[in-house]
Amino acid sequence: MNGLAAAAGAGRVRDVSGLLATMTSEERKAALPVLKEIRAEIRGWDWDRWRERGAVQDALLVAGAGCLSGAAAAAAWIGARDLRSATVVPYGVVAAVLEDRDPTWLADVAHRLAARVSTAQQDAPLIQELVGMSGCETPTTDEYVQGWALSVTPARVGPVALREDRHAPVLVPRMFEATPLPSALTTYDDPDHPLHWPSTLARLAEEGVLDRAVLVDGCVLRLLRGGRPGEMRSLLHVLRGLGLTPAEESARVADWSGMAADGLSTVAAHAQQVLGRVAARGELSTRALAEMSAGVLFRTEKKLVRAQLSLLGKELRRDPAAAPELLPVVSEAFGHEDSEVRARALKLVARYVPAVDAGVREELAASAVLLGPAHRGEAETVFGALGDGDGEAVSEDYEEILPPAPSPRRLDPAPESVAEVVEQLLVLLRGAEDVVAFERVLDGVVRVAHREREALAEALRAAMTGRWWTDGTVGWADDRFSQDTRGLEVVAAALTGRVSARMLDRARSRPVRPGLCAHAGLSHAVDSRLWEVCYFLITRPLPFLLATPTWHTGTLDAEVLVDRLREYARLGARPAPVDFAQALLRVRREGGEAAAKAAAGLGTQEGDRLAAWLGDPEPVVPVLRTATADDDGGAQAPATSGLGRRIAEARERPAFKREFPRPLQWLGHTQDIPSHRCYHWEGGARYWPAVLPQDGEALAMWLLPGVRATAQDDARGDAWCLPVLAEAEGRPGPYLHRALACGLGARYGEDRLAAVDALLVLAARRQLDTGLVGREVAALVRDGTVKLNRLADSARTAAATGAYRTVWGLLAAALPALPAVAPAPRGLGEILEVAADCVERCGPDTASRTAGSGLVPGLTEQAGRGGSSRLVVQASRLLAALRQGSEHRRPETAKTSR
Template sequence: MKELLTAVREGRKEDVPALLAPLDRAKRRLALAELKALRKEARSWGWRERDKIQKALLIAGAGCHSGAAGCATWIGGRELRDWTRSPYPLVLEALADRDPAWLGDLAHRLAARPTASRIDYRFVSELAKLAQCPVPATEGFVLGWAETISTAQWQHRSRRPLIDILRTDPHLTVLVPRLFETTELPPQVIWYGDPDSHSADHWPTALATLVEEGLLERSVLVDSCVTRLLRGGKPGDLRFFLDVLRRLALTEREEAERVADWIGMAAEGISTVAGHAQEVLARLDERGKLTTRALADVSGSVLFRTEKKLVRAQLVLLGKALRRDASTAEELLPVVTEAFGHEDIGIQERALKLVARYAPAPGDPLREELALSAGALGLAHRTVAAEVFGDLLVARPQTEPYMELLPPAPAPRRLEPAPETLAELVEEVVALVRSGSREVTAFERALDGLVRHAHTDRSALAEAFREALAGQWWLDDDMLSGVERRLTREAGIELVVAVLLGRVSVRAVHDGRTVRTGTATCVHAAFDEVLRARLWEAAYSVLIGRSPFLLATPTWHTGSVDPAELVERLRTYQRFGIEPGAADFAQALLRVRRSGQREAAAAAALLGTVQGNRLAAWLKADEPDAPVFRRHQETEQAPSRSWLQRSTAGARRVLLAAEERPVIQQEFPRPFHWLGSPHLPDRRHCYHGGEQPESWFATLPEDGETVATWLLPVITACATEELRGAARPLPGLVELGGPAAEAIHLALAYGLGARHPEDRLSAVDALLVLAAQGRLDAALLGRELAALVGRDRVKPNRLAESARTAAATGAYRTVLSVLAAVLPALLAYEKAPHGLSVLLSVAAECTERCGGVGAGPIAGLSTLAARGGSSQSVRHAVRLQAAWEQGAGATAVDIVP
């Protein structure tokens, strides 16, 4: 047994099976106890030491277990699975003396573990082979099998086609049906193989071929594909199952047996799945296998979808059914009217023509029902609708005035006082340490609480945290220098606690407070540097226990500090004879509300202290932290009037730059100096992407314009470089204090034209909040958007999606006021930009809903509307022009009973 343990400690894994063989059950039980102790001990080692013994420890522990359950748990242990080459052949050798039933039990237990992988598949299949039992067809085992099959083609000198590997696989008939039941397919199955150039390596093609050869049962694969397409899932998975289904080429009988399934796919499936189901239903309708009731059911769902191609195809299908049998009009025409509410006026026109062609004679109740549905049509089609339905359509004045729907403006929430009891403080700090959160309210309350409790009873505070944070790496690691380096980089509240518990040297605390060079290269790093300076200073306060509280603790959830409250805090410091921390006071100045605070300024001056005088001067100045000015990057070449003839090289990046703020450079600590330095827009040295710790905004909560200016280079990337998540800061940005001027509106403009839907949604949220606050300058935002579209920084179709999303919340007048300022610039191009028609459509819908914004005509709109033709841009221009002139909000269409 001693030789075995020595071999494990030395990492001699090849020797372990031979050393296990002569040990009886009792000795193996004793050895297992030693191995468990060694495994626990190794958790505190460095990764190199752990890696040395991992495989030997795994083999020895597996061989010493007498029960299959314990053996499976040991083999599946997370810390024993970090290897580059599998030691499972040696594990099988160590288990050679076990009976087949035991090996089969182990195989099924390992396959059932949620962490089962491709490596486990090889081991489990060998166990099942030795046990002469069926393979365990669990999800993990099936995924491991599929991954192994996909990679096996490249494990030989001469590459083997996928179809050949599958033909010879002994588990084919058992595992292929289970592959269709897994939660998600492995990426190798979805991505591997080109169906055109290498069909032998393409999974759907290979499976269909095996069905033709009789190696797989056709009905099983057909049912499995249909079931998965109905269930839904990731688009990549669904494309795989759809591809398999198409290659199986269902017969007419097989298609007719699944009418309900095709209806479900057409109604709820992703576009590609719905399109396929629609094609099948069209074929069934031509063969007379689709009842009128079934056609009406599926049409009601499809016409409600947003995909224009699907809706148009369904209207064509309905038209064919009506031409074939006009008696179906009573059941089908009410369904056709569902398209009257579609956003595309071309689809509305198709539906209206279809209704007009097959509408029953006057006096029929169905005709009145159809006329009622026609009330959903816009002004562009009401003339035609009136010709169709005659006196059934009557215009009446709108009795209720339009009401704009906006979210409630965010109200500032007062921060709760710091935790009073030690138990409450420990609970909150431990939660922050374990989560790594920098949420402003929790973080600031906890930081202030640490300083307060250290001032009253530092020893009790340290004892409470030593017990509550047992197991944290920075408490267990013996290398204090490594702890100091890592805590300094991470800049979390655990730095303060580590200083309290003696895990950071006094010299490191001194250096952290004084040797700060201010080397930030971007705004995100600058905010982090400010936070680190505050944390080191708070750590020093906790270490000496002198400060009664922190000056910079926010009054409100945004991070802002009430000036009268800050004056009172300074008065308390003065009474105790305590000198405020430089970083703490500097942060308090940046957070204090400055607008209209003459009384607070006078009270601060009466303190007669240096800090009181600085606060008074700061409040009286009431200047932005960094004055901004407009700056264009790249070239200054003006864009061509023709949308298609513009030069990409001539496009400009519209950004803002920040001027120097001398007072910050001269009076604030060095870590704050970046905030007072002049800055040109530059992302070359910023690597933060879409990150947004809430503590960043709390650094300058009263100057949203300055923060927006500094964040613009990153926010711009969501539209120009398609960076995902770059617009996430926008909702928080518009909640900051100070004026909402050019910087915030320019950042919002870039966000509305972002590449990714989640970024556009963030921008829409910010737009609605800004409007609810009464701070939205629609004309300014419209001009910024027009400039960005003109410089090809924002694509009109993306802007249209954002505008449609915002309008759908009920903010029609807000959206229209912005679009009214954007459209003249786009209408001025000789060649209409792509996406203009969608913007005109959204503007027309908003005008019909709210009746306009009380402004003059939109320049260029009448010219486009008078151009004639059937293009979408012209048709939507006609619709918008009619709504703008007539005031759609003043009239409505009703049914005469």
Template sequence: MNTTENATDDVLAAVRAGRTAELPGLLKPLEPARRRALLAGLKELRRELRSSRWERWEDRNRTNPALVVAGAGCTTGAAAAAAWIGAADLRRWRRRPPTAALLDVLSGRDPKWLGDLAHRLAARSATAEQDYPLISELVRLAGCPMPTTDGCVEGWAAAVGASRSPLVVALRRDPHLAALAPRLFETAEPVGVITWHRDPDGPDNWPTALATLADEGRLDRAVLLDGCTARLLRGGKPAQLKPYQEILEALRPTAEEERERAADWIALAADAPSAVAGSAQQTLARLAAAGHLNPRRLAEMSTAVLFRPEKKLVRSQLVLIGKELTRNPAAAPELLPELAEVFGHADTDFQERALKLVAAHLTDDPGLRAELADRAHLLSPVHRARAVELLGAAAAPAAESGPYRETLPPLPVPAPLAPAPETVAETVELVAAVVNARTATVEEFERALDGLVRHAYRDRAALAEALRPALADRWWLDPEQSRSYTHELPGLEHVAACVLDAPPTGTPQPALVSWRSDCHHTAIGAATHARVAEAAQRMASRPLPFLLATPSVETGSLDPRVLVARLAEYGRLGADPAPADCAQALLRVRRDASAVPEAAALGTPAGDRLAAWLGDAGRPVAVTRRTAPAVQHRWGGVTPARLVLDTAQRTTVVREFPHRFHELAKARTAADRCWDGRDDASVIAVLPEDREALAAWCLPVVTAGSVNEAREAAAALPLLAAAGGPAGPALHLAVATGLGARHPEDRLRAVDALLTLAAQGELDAVGLGCDLAELIALGTVKPGRLADSLRTLAATGAYATTWAVLAAALPALLTGAADPRGAGDLLSTAAECVEQCGAAAPEPAGLASVAARGGSSRLVTQAARLRDALRRNEGAPATGN
């Protein structure tokens, strides 16, 4: 073996051993041709490591850095070198490449080649940030311009921020400051380093450092100002925009700089998050006070700001308009029409302010008066008389076209489940889709399972022949991986494996005791798997002709007459119902007493069991309500007092159903929180006719959305409202709790559930209102969040429904020892509902005393508004619905 071959072997040995520092010395003596030959061996080693999966992760962690250096030293083109250095399989956990060794092994290359490599590495978005130190050094060696890709900007900002010197000092001496600092405002996502919270007076504060460099002339001040405003105009989350707002404030724009960017401030006031919009509004107020904002621009700004939901911004805008009208009365034709838009604001206090401004600055212009009168119908009834007095008879509302009619959504009708696939090909296609999908709907899973059972009963060999190639890529069919196949497979794969006669081949490990949350999901999973495992087991012994428990509608419910027909067909075929499948069918069947004679007429044990279940045996579980006291936890957290629901044991299920269903039927005490999440639709499909039990079990999650501000907490509520079984106190309490959720999307789900109950005629508005009063007293539901939910509910046209709920909830709030924050908003919504639907109900207890307190607080003014509205409606005809 010659010296060159020995050197090649030495390189491969060093790579395998992970001796990265030795590689430059071993590679430099090799001729280009020998390096190209060595590259083939490095590629083979890379393939070997890449195919080893997780078994050799320690070898890969040791070898990969050396493999990066060796491969980069052996490649000829810059493109190939960049692809090798940035390859994902050679990087572990976003680690940086071995920069010193790479620079050493590449040091003899042409500067133009090095510059090309630097720009190619910078263009790789996945790795450019980690590669910035290497890119920076390559740029220095090549003498080429610094790339300004997003990854380079991120890497540069992180590198400068990690300097031991104060940030402003590190930026002063950085050679890439002029090229990269303007790009801080142009990256697709905010630069991570500058979004970190920094002490404004600390040495590492980016806004202060950039402003200082702008004052010193090292950075172009106009570029920074334009970059900040452009970045703020692009939008984003408040936390992401905060540092750019701080940079803008640190730059302290002059009056001239603010005037030049007036259009930007108007756009920010209209669309930016609240904090940014408020700052832009203040800037525009300064410009207006100095006479630098003409009425047309102010009107343009007002059009957008007055429709924002933030009351603080609307209030400030009304003040700004009032000051401008006082300073410049000639602006009335431009600004007063904007005030007319506030006539339709949900807050009657703003309506009153706008009307007062109109009264103070109204001119004799008939066109202006007509325009204002045309919008006066939007005013609340409490202000309409003043509008008629001010604007004339044209401001009077048009005559009512008829009695009030409640607007509710159409009655929900669950879609019927499609029949099982008719052919083997259709079954295989559906099974493959479900197995390979991350999630599957109830319909997809049930049809695929029933299709496997039906076609295995008819011709299992034909089904297996078609199914095997469709599932050929499943790991449990791979001889190399099947040693890990030691237990039952999850879901549909377990049945498919039995069709293919592919039992576990690995050696089972000793059983491990795994932690599971003590919630209903464990029981739901056990019941679901029992049915799947049973269908798989019967494949080889007594195949089932079809499944009894396949739902008839997408919610999971099963029509009792459909089940009677299936049992009759089982009798004709001489088939015995499988215990788990029959149990699931009973849990799904819709309780319809008229089907009892048909079930009993079957004359079979299964028919008698169905008849008994449709009677007293299948009654939904009993639910008990209690108040759980606050709990102080060892780690310092506190679970506040809250309403919880316990469910009793379902005796019939425990006595007659298979063992795997007993957990589902046991008495269950409310847990603090369920962490074992599962698809809500699949959970409901196991007990689609017992939504009281499901509501009781999901209440801790819904409560967490109100108390602990968890997200997606109310996702199950619309599905539960559309499910079957009684809509009792448990479901109403869950909906009431969801109306006070922290996040708007969860509150909207609770509103959807409430509307569904109302459309089905199942809503107990008084009970729901009493639940809300109790939840507010406990602190579970905050009145402000509830007011937002009920405003949304009323805005759908369900004013009478909303008022019915509020009428039951308000007495406890109005007669309590303290006025909860947000009670004024609830009274405002109540007054709006009464004015719209013409309700003439008795005044809620405590309303008169609150309205008589005097003063101008929102609570008092809205209480007086509600009182007056109810008194105006006394003797009026009953409302429609």
């Protein structure tokens, strides 16, 4: 027993295995307490002993597995996270140690390990060994299937590994049911690669090693479930490799219909092609075609919708008698966002409408009002006079539909009990960044710690067990927390005694290093306040925080701050410097005369400072213009080109050095706009707007590089700030408008939606300069930062909310710089389509008042080029809409506009 403990403590895995073979069951049982003591000891080792710790972990894992007699205890020991080293777990040694156990016991351990979500994938090789030794049924948990798929493929190249694996017939079908789909199935896209699973599965099904029908069922059912694009692509590879027969395709019409209606674009396109083949063979009923068409025509992908209209056209040519059942489905496309789709649908209906009765014709005419003004003339030719509807153009009576301007929301009171504080703190530590919750919980921690610090500390010790800083030394935690607070994590560490007051005192007064960007300064402002709060939690708990915002935007009412200072004076408490400075940066100064008088009457240094601050008309960070040689905008707005240059500066404010603590003095110095995204964008950025909620334009200036990267570098997620800045206090300036222009052309949809939200918020607050945004957009398109197809998607989304006049105002300012460009920018046809839709919806008169009189330069030339390209058709449509007044006549075509 002593020898086993010594070998395990020294990390000698082979010696442990040999000693176990010579020990009786009683000796093994007696060794367990010592092994547990060693396991507890190594948890407290510093990270510089990682190599030694890894060896001991491996030895302990083998020793414990050999000594434990219960299957549940053995599985828990083998699967324990704290016994996992950085190297590969010695599965072969563990299996050898257990080979003398009863097969039933081995089977129990194997299935228990397979059921462990956290480790089953990693333990797949050991589970395979145990299953082979026991002869039990193969486990089929998702995690084990994932691990098995990864372990079996690299073992022997190609189908050989699966052909010889007796578990493959059971586990391969389970691969299609696992969530997520095993990564082995999706790793390689090249069908010629030897580890390409889809090709391998199709080959083994052809050889009869795997049941082909089971694979087909698995693929189809998983495609119906949906998933990530890579998963669906791999499943389509498998399905195509299996080569379904016409009978198999026809037997699954309902499945293909579901995929076509609800699947990813690639899946829907495949299902649509299959159904097209089934229809061509005359094996697709009219009712089934109508049902699946209704789902496809509702989709936004224009390629799918156009293909479905083509399929319906073929079926109607084959069987004109199907018109009464199919034409009402075709009319569903009358309301599609794409004008060409609407035109195709109308043309198809017009061709076959003579074959329907009066009732169907009346139903089709009722749907025709969705076509909009561009197609109203053609629709009236087919159906006669149409009634009023949403599709009718509006001129004099047009009214913009905008969301209500957002109202500030008050913060809820801070949590007041130990249990509430601990619960909400844990939620924040495990969830996403939330400024409102962050401020409430931080204030709650301070308030509760002031009343019952020891009770809060004890509750946090129990709740924080297992976090990375709970086992190391105080010095080790100091080193890491002195560089990054990791949000409220440092607060929990401070209250539980894991960081020192000395480190916190140094960190809270540390200035921003010269030369760092404003992003570093904003992060340092947040961290410095946390370090300061932690320092006072250890040395002199504050009664509450002064800088906790009143409103969700991060702003603080001046009257509230005066009341807090009055309470501090009553309690004889001394404000924390960074917290008080942050309160000044957040306080609303507009209309603060009464609050300034009350602050001056407090008779305290902080009251006098607040009174002077409320009376100071100077913005915190006054943004100035640095003109450059090629700018044509004078000194009134940022340049619309050369975004990488230093284009702005902040006026020096020496008073910051005298009146603000060192962590915030950087705000009084000149700040450059970085030309690229810096590493400071990696975390904590969502707390930055709350540092300067009264100066949204300065924030927009500093956040601009990240938003620009969403369009220029295809970055993801950095346009989150646009709705926040749109709701910020103060008048938005040119930098916010430029950031908005970048966000509208972002690569990813969530970023474009954030920009659209900001656009509508500014429009609702009557703070949007559509001309400025449009000119910025045009400049960004010219220099290649923004792609027109992305801009068109944003504009279409905004217009669909009812903001046609707002979107037209933006596009009218951008278009003069675009049609005349040769060659025409890709996506210009989409932009012209949205513009034409906006003009038709709000009416030419309203459009002229919004964007000024006159036609867009270059539009006539584009429309006169001839042909049926999207660009020519939409240029003709926009030209006709601008020329024709508010009458509902057929728009001019490319030929008539020459």
